[in-house]
Amino acid sequence: MKELKLEELSTRQKLGMTFTAFLNGYARTPEEDAFIVDMIKNHSLGCVWIQEGREGVDELVAMVKEAADYPILIITDAENGIAPYTIGRHNAVACTGDVKYAYTFGKTVGVMARKMGYTAVCNPILDMYRGSQRTLGNDKEKVAEFAKEIARGMHDGGILTVGKHFPGAPLRKPVDGHMAPGTSGYTKEDIKNRVLYPYKRLMEEDLLDGIMTSHKTFDTIDPEHPASLSKAVIDIIREEGFDGFATTDALCMMAVRSRFNDIDAKGLAIAAGNDTILPWGANSRQLFDDYCQAYDKGLIPDERLDDAARRILEAQHKSTLLPKDAELTDEDIRMFNCINRNSIYEKVTEGEAKKYSHDGKYCFAVMIRSDYGIGAEGHVEVDTFSSDSWRKPMEVKELILKKFPNSTVMFVNEFPAPKQNHDILNASIACEDTIFLTFSEYVAYTGSEFITRRFIRLVEALQVTNKISAIIHQGNPFVCEELPHVPRWIIGHTTMDSLDACLDVLAGDYPAKGAPTYDFKLK
Numbered sequence: 001m002k003e004l005k006l007e008e009l010s011t012r013q014k015l016g017m018t019f020t021a022f023l024n025g026y027a028r029t030p031e032e033d034a035f036i037v038d039m040i041k042n043h044s045l046g047c048v049w050i051q052e053g054r055e056g057v058d059e060l061v062a063m064v065k066e067a068a069d070y071p072i073l074i075i076t077d078a079e080n081g082i083a084p085y086t087i088g089r090h091n092a093v094a095c096t097g098d099v100k101y102a103y104t105f106g107k108t109v110g111v112m113a114r115k116m117g118y119t120a121v122c123n124p125i126l127d128m129y130r131g132s133q134r135t136l137g138n139d140k141e142k143v144a145e146f147a148k149e150i151a152r153g154m155h156d157g158g159i160l161t162v163g164k165h166f167p168g169a170p171l172r173k174p175v176d177g178h179m180a181p182g183t184s185g186y187t188k189e190d191i192k193n194r195v196l197y198p199y200k201r202l203m204e205e206d207l208l209d210g211i212m213t214s215h216k217t218f219d220t221i222d223p224e225h226p227a228s229l230s231k232a233v234i235d236i237i238r239e240e241g242f243d244g245f246a247t248t249d250a251l252c253m254m255a256v257r258s259r260f261n262d263i264d265a266k267g268l269a270i271a272a273g274n275d276t277i278l279p280w281g282a283n284s285r286q287l288f289d290d291y292c293q294a295y296d297k298g299l300i301p302d303e304r305l306d307d308a309a310r311r312i313l314e315a316q317h318k319s320t321l322l323p324k325d326a327e328l329t330d331e332d333i334r335m336f337n338c339i340n341r342n343s344i345y346e347k348v349t350e351g352e353a354k355k356y357s358h359d360g361k362y363c364f365a366v367m368i369r370s371d372y373g374i375g376a377e378g379h380v381e382v383d384t385f386s387s388d389s390w391r392k393p394m395e396v397k398e399l400i401l402k403k404f405p406n407s408t409v410m411f412v413n414e415f416p417a418p419k420q421n422h423d424i425l426n427a428s429i430a431c432e433d434t435i436f437l438t439f440s441e442y443v444a445y446t447g448s449e450f451i452t453r454r455f456i457r458l459v460e461a462l463q464v465t466n467k468i469s470a471i472i473h474q475g476n477p478f479v480c481e482e483l484p485h486v487p488r489w490i491i492g493h494t495t496m497d498s499l500d501a502c503l504d505v506l507a508g509d510y511p512a513k514g515a516p517t518y519d520f521k522l523k
Helices: 011-017 030-041 057-067 091-095 099-116 140-157 188-195 197-204 231-238 262-272 284-296 302-321 330-342 393-403 418-429 453-464 477-482 496-507
Strands: 020-023 047-050 073-077 120-122 160-166 210-213 245-248 345-348 362-368 380-382 408-413 433-440 468-475 488-492
Touching: 011 284, 011 302, 020 030, 020 284, 030 057, 030 284, 047 057, 057 073, 057 099, 073 302, 091 099, 091 140, 091 330, 099 120, 099 140, 099 330, 140 160, 140 197, 160 197, 160 302, 188 197, 188 231, 210 231, 231 262, 245 302, 262 284, 262 302, 330 496, 362 393, 362 418, 393 408, 393 496, 408 418, 418 453, 433 453, 453 468, 468 477, 468 496, 488 496
Parallel strands: 020 047, 047 073, 073 120, 120 160, 160 210, 210 245, 362 408, 362 433, 433 468, 468 488
Antiparallel strands: 345 488
């Protein structure tokens, strides 16, 4: 591997060094492949993003590595780990209450990502705000400790860290940045005193190689631009001495596109202090041409372009210094597999909670996605999430009946159909009790997480008639605050392993060892 030198790069090569091409196996064409390969061979591409878990990852990584004679950055997300080692939404790590699991998670991600050919992963998440399951918690000291161990594990596994999403402050109201701009009232002092804390802790130990900038607008600092396009916001972490590379979050989000045209957004992002842009689109030729037009318009000063290219080259160099031979031990794998089980916690009303026998006759009402339809023979007739589905209805039913063979399992959509309500209410009469299995999961372009009013009404009906005494909920617990009082809550995370453990907790076969990292209130 040769290492490229800034002074030997042309302006167009520098623009390429500060551009991240998104390689998508679903929208792959020979023309797109040829353009990417030519850019790499001409030393005109600094980074590629190949999303782990998507179609054709191995082929795309191999194509990039075969073309590159320099340590090009190959980046992905891995908030939940990398198959076959995955955990429920990111907070499962912190809910164990033990940082040794954070290190194991980080090392596992690092080893698996490195073996797949990646050089950088966008972890750990350093956001801190109530209402999300995509964070490690709301206590800056605990977030810093867990994030530090995740980052240390990633380095030991051989992968660069990219903390996100800077600045991770709360919004005035929940807004999905994929769909619309969101604003935060945090001041510069708020960011420095609270939000920046875990970033600084990682910086102190050289564990923060990069950051991903968010699309939130901090209107007390820069009301005209989201953080990803705001020099005033990005300068806050630069003033603290951070000299790693900064990448934008995906510029295809409506938080950016609803306010800025595609050419200007790319130029403003680099001018603001990002060192690479992530357009997140399949047509790299057009996206790169747009970026070059932004430079031609004078949006990117040459001095800023040089500084950005320098940081990318330094990150490429740093990726060559990390371990290349780390392996997962049997103990690493054992500990990783404990995360989903040991992060489960429960809330019980003293004197009201009942015990559940394996031989009992219960009605399990299982929430399924609204775009699921269960056919007469148990087949899923509609499923728009087949590529990354974790809660397959028939597998859930099989798991329940394995542990509670005399029970009945009913499915109910997130927005229940009248017949589903009718059938569950009738089934509850013949059963000893009803247990709901609910979930909440973060999915882009769906808005904020919630449980529908119609589903809440079904739970209320069974609560009024005293036919429900437990809910197993997987995912964001804040959505449960609208549900009526239930004596026993078991809170797990969005994997089948976690559900398996939740059912063991329900039966009294396994203790709920975890603890919430947020203050949420159930009725």
